[in-house]
Each structure stands twice: as C-alpha cells, then as structure tokens.
Amino acid sequence: MSAREEILGRIRTALKDNPEAPQIPRQYRQTSPLDESALIELLVDRLVDYKAQVSVVDAAGVPARIAELLAGAHSYVVPTGIDAGWLTGLDQGSGDSRRRLDSTAAPLSVAELDGIDAVVTGSAVAVAETGTIILDGSPNQGRRAISLVPDHHICVVKAADIAGILPEALRRIDGTRPLTMISGPSATSDIELERVEGVHGPRKLDVIIAR
Amino acid sequence: MSTFLGMPSLPVYGTGNLFASESFPTAAHRELGNAQLRANLGHATHTIRDKRLKMVAELPDWEQLRDAGSAIKESVMARLPELLEQFEENFTARGGVIHWARDADEANAIVAGLVRDTGETEVVKVKSMATQEIGLNEYLEEQGITAFETDLAELIVQLDHDKPSHILVPAIHKNRTEIRDIFLREMPGADPQLTDDPAVLAMAARAHLRRKFLSAKVAVSGANFALADSGTLAVVESEGNGRMCLTLPETLITVMGVEKLLPTWQDLEVFMQLLPRSSTGERMNPYTSLWTGVTEGDGPQNMHLVLLDNGRSAALADEMGRSALHCIRCSACMNVCPVYERTGGHAYGSTYPGPIGAILSPLMTGIQAEENNSLPYASSLCGACYDACPVKINIPDILVHLRSVDVDSKRGKKKLPSQMDAGMKAASWALSSGKRLGLIEKGLPLGRLVAGPDQKITKLPGIAAGWTQSRDIPAPPQESFRSWWAKEHRKPDTSSAPEPSHEKKDQP
Numbered sequence: 164m165s166a167r168e169e170i171l172g173r174i175r176t177a178l179k180d181n182p183e184a185p186q187i188p189r190q191y192r193q194t195s196p197l198d199e200s201a202l203i204e205l206l207v208d209r210l211v212d213y214k215a216q217v218s219v220v221d222a223a224g225v226p227a228r229i230a231e232l233l234a235g236a237h238s239y240v241v242p243t244g245i246d247a248g249w250l251t252g253l254d255q256g257s258g259d260s261r262r263r264l265d266s267t268a269a270p271l272s273v274a275e276l277d278g279i280d281a282v283v284t285g286s287a288v289a290v291a292e293t294g295t296i297i298l299d300g301s302p303n304q305g306r307r308a309i310s311l312v313p314d315h316h317i318c319v320v321k322a323a324d325i326a327g328i329l330p331e332a333l334r335r336i337d338g339t340r341p342l343t344m345i346s347g348p349s350a351t352s353d354i355e356l357e358r359v360e361g362v363h364g365p366r367k368l369d370v371i372i373a374r
Numbered sequence: 375m376s377t378f379l380g381m382p383s384l385p386v387y388g389t390g391n392l393f394a395s396e397s398f399p400t401a402a403h404r405e406l407g408n409a410q411l412r413a414n415l416g417h418a419t420h421t422i423r424d425k426r427l428k429m430v431a432e433l434p435d436w437e438q439l440r441d442a443g444s445a446i447k448e449s450v451m452a453r454l455p456e457l458l459e460q461f462e463e464n465f466t467a468r469g470g471v472i473h474w475a476r477d478a479d480e481a482n483a484i485v486a487g488l489v490r491d492t493g494e495t496e497v498v499k500v501k502s503m504a505t506q507e508i509g510l511n512e513y514l515e516e517q518g519i520t521a522f523e524t525d526l527a528e529l530i531v532q533l534d535h536d537k538p539s540h541i542l543v544p545a546i547h548k549n550r551t552e553i554r555d556i557f558l559r560e561m562p563g564a565d566p567q568l569t570d571d572p573a574v575l576a577m578a579a580r581a582h583l584r585r586k587f588l589s590a591k592v593a594v595s596g597a598n599f600a601l602a603d604s605g606t607l608a609v610v611e612s613e614g615n616g617r618m619c620l621t622l623p624e625t626l627i628t629v630m631g632v633e634k635l636l637p638t639w640q641d642l643e644v645f646m647q648l649l650p651r652s653s654t655g656e657r658m659n660p661y662t663s664l665w666t667g668v669t670e671g672d673g674p675q676n677m678h679l680v681l682l683d684n685g686r687s688a689a690l691a692d693e694m695g696r697s698a699l700h701c702i703r704c705s706a707c708m709n710v711c712p713v714y715e716r717t718g719g720h721a722y723g724s725t726y727p728g729p730i731g732a733i734l735s736p737l738m739t740g741i742q743a744e745e746n747n748s749l750p751y752a753s754s755l756c757g758a759c760y761d762a763c764p765v766k767i768n769i770p771d772i773l774v775h776l777r778s779v780d781v782d783s784k785r786g787k788k789k790l791p792s793q794m795d796a797g798m799k800a801a802s803w804a805l806s807s808g809k810r811l812g813l814i815e816k817g818l819p820l821g822r823l824v825a826g827p828d829q830k831i832t833k834l835p836g837i838a839a840g841w842t843q844s845r846d847i848p849a850p851p852q853e854s855f856r857s858w859w860a861k862e863h864r865k866p867d868t869s870s871a872p873e874p875s876h877e878k879k880d881q882p
Binding site for chain 2: 169329354
C-alpha cells in the first residue's frame with residue numbers, strides 16, 4: 164500500500180465515529196466603520212509603532228518624496244511595472260543612472276540585488292488596524308526578491324487601497340498570487356523576548372501614503 | 375480506543391523527538407535546580423504574557439474569533455481525508471509535488487532524497503516544529519547534508535548544540551549574556567568586542583547568515599497553514615529569514631503535519647488575527663509569506679511538500695483528545711503555565727513542551743511510550759492554558775482524560791496491588807457512605823497527636839510522602855465538621871444549648 168493510501172486509511176479509521184463538521188460561527192467583525200482619513204491616521208499610528216518611517220502626501224507629492232528618500236542611495240531597483248509618474252522626481256534629462264529595472268522576464272541576480280541599496284515598490288492593499296502592507300507580485304510590486312534583498316524598502320500605499328481590518332483586506336486580493344504581508348521592518352524577539360528591529364529583511368521601511 | 379481492536383489499521387503511533395526519556399517529575403526536579411534558567415524563564419514568560427493580554431484586549435471580537443477558529447479546526451478534523459485530497463489536487467495542479475510520510479523516518483528519507491537529487495550538500499532552514507519533531511537536521515547530517523537553521527533562536531540553539539525549550543522562542547532559556555558567549559565561542563569570525571545588546575547580537579546573526587541566504591540552492595521549511603481550496607501554503611515569521619528561504623533558493627521542500635489544513639481562503643482571516651496576537655503579542659508579525667505552487671519567474675521553481683502523519687492519525691482516533699490537533703503552535707499556553715514557567719521546556723522531553731505538549735506527545739506516541747505517561751500529570755489543572763488558547767483547546771479536560779487512559783492502561787498488569795490501588799480502594803470504601811466517613815473521622819485527634827506540639831505533619835508515610843516533600847500538613851481539627859454539626863443541631867433538650875464555639879476551631 165502506498166504511504167498516501169495508508170495515511171488516508173488511518174485517518175478514515177480514526178474518524179470511524181463520524182464526527183460532525185460544525186457550522187462556522189462568523190460573528191467577528193467583517194467591516195470597519197472608519198472613513199479614509201481615519202484609516203490613514205490609524206495606519207500611520209500602527210506603522211510608526213513598528214518603527215517604520217511614514218509620510219502622508221498628496222498623490223502629486225509622491226515623486227518628490229521618493230526622490231528625497233533616495234537622496235543618499237547609490238543605487239535602487241524598481242519593478243518594470245512601477246507607476247512611471249512616481250519616478251519623475253528622479254529623472255534629470257535622460258533618466259537616473261542609479262536606477263535598475265527588474266521583471267520576471269529580465270530578473271536581476273541575487274548577487275546584483277545584494278549590491279543595490281534600495282527598492283521602490285507599490286502595494287496591493289494595506290490593513291490599518293494591524294499596520295500591514297500586502298504585496299501580491301503585481302507588475303508595480305515586482306518579484307518577491309526585490310523587496311527583500313535591498314536593505315531599504317520604500318513602499319507606496321494609495322489611500323484607496325487601505326482597508327480597516329484584515330477580513331476586508333483579504334477579500335480584495337487573489338490568494339493564489341505570491342503574497343508577502345509586511346508589518347514594519349524585519350524584527351526579532353528571540354533574545355529575552357525583547358523586540359529588535361532590523362534582522363534579515365530590509366532594516367529600513369519607508370511607507371509613503373498617497374492621498 | 376478499544377473499538378479499533380480487530381480493525382485493519384490500529385492507531386499507528388509517531389516516532390522521532392516526541393518522547394520524554396525520563397519521567398517528568400525527575401526531569402523537573404533537575405531543571406528546578408537551575409536558578410539561572412528559572413530567572414530567564416520567569417522574565418521571558420511574564421514579558422510575553424503582558425504583551426499578549428494587551429494585544430488581545432485591543433480586539434472587541436476576540437472571543438468571536440476564538441469561536442470561529444475552534445469551529446474551523448473542528449471541521450477540518452471531521453473532513454480531513456476530503457480536505458487533504460482537495461489540497462493535493464490544487465497544489466499539484468500549480469506545479470508542486472506532494473510526498474506522503476507515515477512517520478519520522480520516512481519523512482527524513484524523502485527530504486534527504488530530494489536534497490540529494492539537487493546535487494547540493496547544504497540547505498537553509500526556516501524554523502519548523504515538524505522538522506524538529508522528526509529530527510531532520512540530525513538525519514541529514516548522517517547523510518552528509520548540512521542544515522543551517524536561520525531563525526535567530528534556532529541558530530543560537532544549534533550553535534550551542536542544545537535542544538529547543540519553547541516552540542516559538544527555542545532559546546527562551548538563555549539570557550543575552552549566555553547568547554553572547556555562544557556566539558563568541560561558536561560563530562566563525564565573530565567580533566571579539568561583541569556586546570550582549572540584543573540589537574548587536576541580531577546584527578551578528580545577520581552578518582553570519584547573509585552569505586548562506588544569498589547562495590543557498592535548497593531550503594527546507596515548515597508551514598503554518600495550508601489552504602485546501604487553493605493549494606496555498608503560508609509561513610508566518612518575523613526576521614525575514616523565512617522570506618529569504620522561501621524566495622531565493624531554486625528548490626523548496628516543505629514538511630507539514632496533515633492537521634495544518636484550513637478549508638478556505640476566508641478562514642485565513644480568522645487565524646491571521648488569532649496567531650500573531652497569541653504568539654508574540656503583536657498586532658501582526660513582521661512577515662507572512664503565502665505561495666501557491668510554482669510562480670514562473672518568482673521564487674523556487676521546484677516545490678515539494680511532505681505531508682506527515684507520524685502519530686497524528688493516532689491522536690485523531692482519540693475522540694476526547696483529537697482537538698489537541700487544533701493547535702496552531704502559538705505557544706500562549708506555555709507562556710501562561712505555572713509549571714512550564716518553572717521547569718522550562720526541556721523537562722518535557724518531547725519537541726512539544728508545556729501544556730499542549732503534555733497532551734499532544736502522549737496522544738501521538740501512545741500513553742505507554744517511554745515516560746510519556748508522566749506528562750499528563752505535569753499540570754495543576756489551573757486552566758490558564760485553556761483561557762489563553764486561541765482555538766479553545768480544552769487542555770485540562772484532555773489532561774484528565776489522558777490520566778485515566780494511563781491508569782486504565784496499567785490495570786490488571788501488576789500482580790500485587792500498589793499503594794495507590796490500595797489507597798484508592800480504601801477511599802472508595804470510605805467515601806461511599808456517610809456512616810463510614812464519620813467513623814473514620816473519629817480518628818482525627820490521632821493526627822493531632824502525630825502533628826506534635828508545633829501542630830504540623832512534616833512527613834507522611836509511603837507514596838503520600840511526595841505530598842510532604844516540599845510542604846507541611848497542618849494538624850487536623852479536634853473534631854470533624856460532621857460531628858460538630860451533629861452536636862450543634864441536636865434537638866433542643868431542656869437546658870439552653872451552648873454557643874457555637876467557632877473560635878475554638880483550628881485554622882487549616
């Protein structure tokens with residue numbers, strides 16, 4: 164008998180008493196009553212609590228803010244599908260020589276990514292209550308590796324993409340995409356349960372919330 | 375479990391690191407002698423308890439989430455064969471390969487074979503209870519394959535050639551100075567000026583592992599959740615070591631117990647609210663990765679999943695105990711447990727310590743395996759674990775159930791009745807009638823005699839000596855409540871009844 168058949172057989176035998184699958188009570192909150200400005204305020208509070216740096220700007224102010232945050236970077240990577248308008252603050256004449264493009268069709272190697280200082284991506288949806296940003300690998304967010312290896316992640320969140328609570332956010336995305344949920348910069352509590360920010364993932368997380 | 379006698383497949387128990395090799399009281403006694411350990415544990419468990427309470431209090435619907443989580447898991451167990459088949463179909467359709475492992479040995483052999491097929495001799499690992507349970511690292515080492523633990527606490531434990539003592543924070547028994555010393559001793563190229571500041575130690579781990587991450591071709595992980603309706607796997611973590619392992623290598627091998635399934639994507643909204651707040655006391659853990667088979671051009675292109683039984687089907691066969699399989703490995707139960715807080719995780723022997731381990735280990739191995747029958751007694755039954763459990767596993771009830779399984783398993787095996795048997799027989803005789811009890815209580819003054827002038831009994835005879843090993847028993851009262859009551863409530867005769875003499879009663 165194959166292991167598969169045997170294990171399934173054992174499980175069926177274990178369930179000989181035919182336990183009933185209960186109805187799932189879903190009395191927990193499904194929506195949040197907050198309006199856009201309250202959502203932004205809550206998201207900022209939670210991100211700051213987890214030591215992310217946050218700025219809230221008008222959509223038109225995004226390029227300038229990105230340029231400002233990248234001022235000290237020798238190089239940065241962006242996914243090819245990034246909103247072109249976001250990079251206008253960095254383009255003087257023929258474009259920015261510090262910029263590297265990445266896509267699934269033309270991916271940078273891990274070693275190349277390791278030599279790059281920063282990354283700029285968009286995001287799929289954010290959860291205000293938990294300070295979580297979800298990336299789903301869409302063209303404006305790119306491959307998972309680019310938002311992981313460079314040490315500084317600049318992530319743009321559009322106000323319309325902020326959900327109040329987790330159930331609302333998960334309803335907005337396709338669970339079969341490669342997903343990364345990010346809540347602050349990487350951290351550990353492994354030494355005496357004291358939280359330390361910045362381990363293997365990007366040690367610096369900048370979130371730009373675009374109204 | 376007697377109903378399964380004669381069935382084609384009896385419960386088949388698990389192997390690997392699930393056993394207490396010495397009885398809990400013996401191990402606990404030794405661990406309690408380590409004052410540093412107790413100090414480290416007390417500090418750590420209290421820190422995390424406070425954080426958890428604060429985060430749980432923030433959610434107005436915490437109890438509703440627990441109700442949903444509990445029901446979802448109950449439904450998973452009831453529908454397990456069907457959900458496993460559904461998951462397999464979806465995972466396979468998305469380019470993943472499923473392997474089934476009956477026990478620890480089979481799982482280890484599968485993983486080693488998969489690594490060998492890649493031609494690599496090194497793997498990076500994301501913290502995983504399942505691979506700890508099957509002893510994968512040790513097995514791979516025998517096969518000439520080096521496994522590098524990348525979670526900070528696992529790294530500390532691995533560098534120190536120690537065993538994890540907590541499922542979430544495996545190095546919870548070490549303080550910062552001890553960790554600094556381990557790094558200085560075992561980490562090649564560690565800065566001799568290394569301080570014991572946690573931030574500095576975390577940076578040392580980053581530097582140590584960075585090159586490994588960037589060059590690794592094969593990773594081994596566990597999984598926190600698997601969604602049957604899509605074939606999606608999830609890993610919940612903090613440091614980014616998980617993302618590194620799940621994203622950069624070419625081959626990913628995940629080892630997961632069969633009970634980890636959730637039926638649908640929607641169910642994730644419940645568990646991703648329950649788990650982070652219960653485990654690290656955070657609103658959300660820094661990173662969660664979800665992947666559904668192979669995504670072209672993004673992440674590992676060879677995706678394997680080893681589905682592990684190793685005694686889970688045996689636990690499932692125990693109708694009273696099967697809800698132990700609802701466990702999502704948050705560790706809230708150990709953080710609130712007065713026993714764990716003092717003995718630490720090593721005293722439980724098994725990979726799974728604390729209250730959940732005290733039920734899960736014997737359920738997976740059978741109560742008679744090695745010293746696992748001592749584990750259900752490693753509890754005062756205070757119920758703090760039940761209150762803290764995000765999926766409402768009634769651990770105290772299952773502990774009591776397993777104690778009875780233990781007693782039943784020994785019944786009729788010994789030629790001579792033990793002191794316990796004799797004591798229980800006597801108690802059963804005495805307690806089954808008020809008259810008999812009254813008769814026995816007449817002997818109370820004898821106890822006062824034994825207690826002597828300081829009115830304390832410091833040593834009981836026989837097995838009862840265990841009780842007086844670390845505490846005294848106060849002398850019994852001069853008379854029993856029963857006889858006092860009878861005296862006070864006698865039909866009034868001629869003279870006036872004396873005032874009840876409360877003040878003369880002895881204090882317990």
